[in-house]
Amino acid sequence: MKKELIKIIEDSLxxxxxxxxxxxxxxxxxxxxxxxxxxxxxxxxSRTLKKSPREIAEELVNxxxxxxxxxxxxxxxxxxxxxxxxxxxxxxxxxxxxxxxGKFLREDIGKGRRVQIEFVSANPTGPLHLxxxxxxxxxxxxxxxxxxxxxxVEREYYINNAGKQVKLLGLSVFARYQxxxxxxxxxxxxxxxxxxxxxxxSTIIKEKGEKYIKAEFDEVxxxxxxxxxxxxLSRIKEDLKDFGITFDTWQSExxxxxxxxxxxxxxxxxxxxxxxxxxxxIWFKSTPFGDDKDRVIIKKDGEYTYFTSDIAYHRKKIERxxxxxxxxxxxxxxxxxPRLKAAVEALGYPKEKLKILLVQxxxxxxxxxxxxxxxxxxxxxxxxxxxxxxxxxxxxxxxxTRRPDSHLEFDLEVAKSQSSENPVFYVQYANARxxxxxxxxxxxxxNTDRLCDADFRLLSxxxxxxxxxxxxxxxxxxxxxxxxxxxxxxxxxxxxxxGLFHPYYNKYRVVNDNVEMTRARLALCEAIRIVLQDGLxxxxxxxxxxx
RNA sequence: GCGCCUGUAGCUCAGUUGGAGAGAGCAACUGCCUUCUAAGCAGUGGGUCAGGGGUUCGAAUCCCUUCAGGCGCGCCA
Numbered sequence: 171m172k173k174e175l176i177k178i179i180e181d182s183l184x185x186x187x188x189x190x191x192x193x194x195x196x197x198x199x200x201x202x203x204x205x206x207x208x209x210x211x212x213x214x215x216s217r218t219l220k221k222s223p224r225e226i227a228e229e230l231v232n233x234x235x236x237x238x239x240x241x242x243x244x245x246x247x248x249x250x251x252x253x254x255x256x257x258x259x260x261x262x263x264x265x266x267x268x269x270x271x272g273k274f275l276r277e278d279i280g281k282g283r284r285v286q287i288e289f290v291s292a293n294p295t296g297p298l299h300l301x302x303x304x305x306x307x308x309x310x311x312x313x314x315x316x317x318x319x320x321x322x323v324e325r326e327y328y329i330n331n332a333g334k335q336v337k338l339l340g341l342s343v344f345a346r347y348q349x350x351x352x353x354x355x356x357x358x359x360x361x362x363x364x365x366x367x368x369x370x371x372s373t374i375i376k377e378k379g380e381k382y383i384k385a386e387f388d389e390v391x392x393x394x395x396x397x398x399x400x401x402x403l404s405r406i407k408e409d410l411k412d413f414g415i416t417f418d419t420w421q422s423e424x425x426x427x428x429x430x431x432x433x434x435x436x437x438x439x440x441x442x443x444x445x446x447x448x449x450x451x452i453w454f455k456s457t458p459f460g461d462d463k464d465r466v467i468i469k470k471d472g473e474y475t476y477f478t479s480d481i482a483y484h485r486k487k488i489e490r491x492x493x494x495x496x497x498x499x500x501x502x503x504x505x506x507x508p509r510l511k512a513a514v515e516a517l518g519y520p521k522e523k524l525k526i527l528l529v530q531x532x533x534x535x536x537x538x539x540x541x542x543x544x545x546x547x548x549x550x551x552x553x554x555x556x557x558x559x560x561x562x563x564x565x566x567x568x569x570x571t572r573r574p575d576s577h578l579e580f581d582l583e584v585a586k587s588q589s590s591e592n593p594v595f596y597v598q599y600a601n602a603r604x605x606x607x608x609x610x611x612x613x614x615x616x617n618t619d620r621l622c623d624a625d626f627r628l629l630s631x632x633x634x635x636x637x638x639x640x641x642x643x644x645x646x647x648x649x650x651x652x653x654x655x656x657x658x659x660x661x662x663x664x665x666x667x668x669g670l671f672h673p674y675y676n677k678y679r680v681v682n683d684n685v686e687m688t689r690a691r692l693a694l695c696e697a698i699r700i701v702l703q704d705g706l707x708x709x710x711x712x713x714x715x716x717x
Numbered sequence: 718g719c720g721c722c723u724g725u726a727g728c729u730c731a732g733u734u735g736g737a738g739a740g741a742g743c744a745a746c747u748g749c750c751u752u753c754u755a756a757g758c759a760g761u762g763g764g765u766c767a768g769g770g771g772u773u774c775g776a777a778u779c780c781c782u783u784c785a786g787g788c789g790c791g792c793c794a
Contacts, residue, residue, distance in 0.1 A: 200737055210736060213774070223774075247737045248774060293794070335794055360793095451792055462720085462790085469792040476794045504721050505789045530722065531788070571742085572730065577723055577787060584729080584743085593742060595756045603754060610753040650733055662731060665741075676749095676758045717756065 171263065172196050172646040174239070175207055175253060182233040183211075190218065198643070205244060205252030206639055212249040223249025260638045261626035264697055267641065268622035271700050277649050280321030286487060287313050289498035290410070290417075291328040294403040295339040296364055298410070300580060301500055301532045303553040306415045307569040307710065308529055309498045311657035314708045319652040324492070325417045328483065331399050332423040333476055338362065339402070340395030344387050346371035347394075351383050366405075370398050409554050413562060414710055426482045432474060435482035435517070436467065444516055454481070459512035459521075481513040488519045496655070501528040501575070527655065529574045535581040551582070560585045563711050567594035570661045570709055593665050594711060597702065600668040602717040604699045607680050611692065614681065621693035628690040633674045637694060640667050644701050657709065664705045671698055 176194045199208045212227035227245045241256040267274040289309025292302045317323045342362045348355035444455045452468035467478040515521045534541040651659040680691040
């Protein structure tokens, strides 16, 4: 719809002999009585052509070639050109949708380009909390969206299993282990205090008995660390699975050390003269690449920093030759962006290749009161608890009806009390109702084959035409969502589409005495169902047959 | 102190990358189930787009500034 219009506008500009044709912008007019689509192009041409916008608009309108596609073309306001498509055009497009939905719904924007999306990547030192859930839902929806747009998408989870944090996890479990067996052992100051630490300690007792009692931690640390983080990681995987999130690859931080990636990264920087020593530590000269200070990559005590392995990690990503890299981070890591981009650029890669999307914090409330989310203190509500309390689809929709970079207040009481009113059900219900209509046709023995051949001219009520127009907007909305990397646009679109269907359903009977009319309306319902299911699938939300 | 994000209806949030008279859901109130699912429908009320300047044909959107909230500024991850 949009593409065709742009072409028509371009053609008529050419007929007018205008040489410098700008990128034609097309938008939806604020009021539907004005038309289906509008362009402000006359206004932007006004300056270069030294003519008034309305004058240009009139010339442009007069030179439109394909008049049959439009019912009317009007000029309004300061010089907007409003296009109202003809019914014939709408009918032929809806027919295309039904005939070949893949071709209609999909815009091949990616053209097979490879993109890797790294998201969640929570430290395996505790269960996933709600903030991780937001990243998970958003990352999954974005991945699905890009995949639908013709990108080859790889979803990756980066496992921080090498540093101080997993060591602290091991030590926390070790301390609990000793305490459970009645041995005196001081719990680490900064240790993880959640109940899961004790659970892990108990399983170790069950499996290994008192084998490690009164041992030195340093001697058994490998076991405690590996065992503990292994359990945490498998729990995280369970949580993600139950939340409906899948990953293609799991990159381990340890592996980067084991396979020499870290050494190679340092070597690369060294040969570029970007490494120096100061105060007993080794530094990476990141300031020439836009960072505000240089960064330590090997500490005084000989240990690497987290940043060092991250450099290696991103070097490896780039070596894998993705056309684009997307990292989805919690917004609390935003200060880390300049240094990582500096590293990417220092290694000789264009930093535009790496896009870092921030997902803002989730403030968890219960009845208006903030709930603590500190992992260390062990007081936090897990993602699992939330989805058990309010449901997977509702939780996802809570996240996907918001811009990722907006702060979000998630009140458990509100989420629960509203869960039956949640917009997700409104959309799913529209789909379920349509299923129900088709179930009804079966009982009545109505032929639902080849609905694309129905007589669309029978769809002439304002409601029906409005629905058709909305359906035809889907590709335009889809393209916008892809280009801006904003899956939440789909969420809003689906609500709007459902908001047209429900009143229609209420006012008109799809299955009625007129066979041809029934088939035409069934065709419309089928088209709605196709779009609803496509959108919900991209969002990672289920499409129940019945509700 | 510096940097990033946010401020739109009572509440939670959209606002198509600068477009036309500012939207949705929830909450409140009034009606609608013997016919394809009432998780629905029809209707009513609700705004200084945080404040102030600027840029231009045109600003919730861009720039400056003030205020408010959140988050960062480690040889932690």
